[in-house]
Amino acid sequence: MTFAPRTWVVGETVTAAMLNAEIRDQLTSMFDAWTSFTPTWTGVTTNPVLGNGTLVGRQLKIGRTCKVQYTLTVGSATTFGADELRFSLPFTAANISGGQPGVLNWTYARSGTPNFAMGASPLSNAGTTTGFIWLANPGTIGDWNVWSSGSPWVGAAGDVLRGYGEYQTAT
Secondary structure, three states, X not given: OOOOOOOOOOOOOOOXXXXXXXXXXXXXXXXXXXXXXXXXXXXXOEOOEOOOOEEXXXXXEEOOEEEXXXXXXXXXXXXXXXXXXXXXXXXXXXXXXXXXXXXXXXXXXXXXOXXXXXXXXXXXXXXXXXXXXXXXXXXXXXXXXXXXXXXXXXXXXXOEEEEEEEEEEOO
């Protein structure tokens, strides 16, 4: 999908190819199916290892808006590395003066107590990763922790982290 529509010239002969590029192809891109991508999962100090877990991503980009979804299912051989954890974005985020390009929402379902948590991840300007994923602290109402190898709890096989949202891309 292009960002700038064609500038038409008086007297120009309009062809089917021009109309297809300017109208059909633009509309088609807005109704395309989501595209799968493989997010990279990283830690600030030591990267986690997916092991027998699964990590999938999907994205739909229309112009400079990207809708994105992540699903991490922790396996018995998954390790969480060290320090804060994050995922790659499918496209570099825009640089928004005085603001941010978007926020992703997260849910963490687990078999332990608590069995569910919600979180958010504000995206940084010109970022290539989700940035810190903040999850509610199960021990203190109103307190949030950056998701890390042991916070707000240690992940276990069968846990599922889902992320979703949209952001403005750089291009």
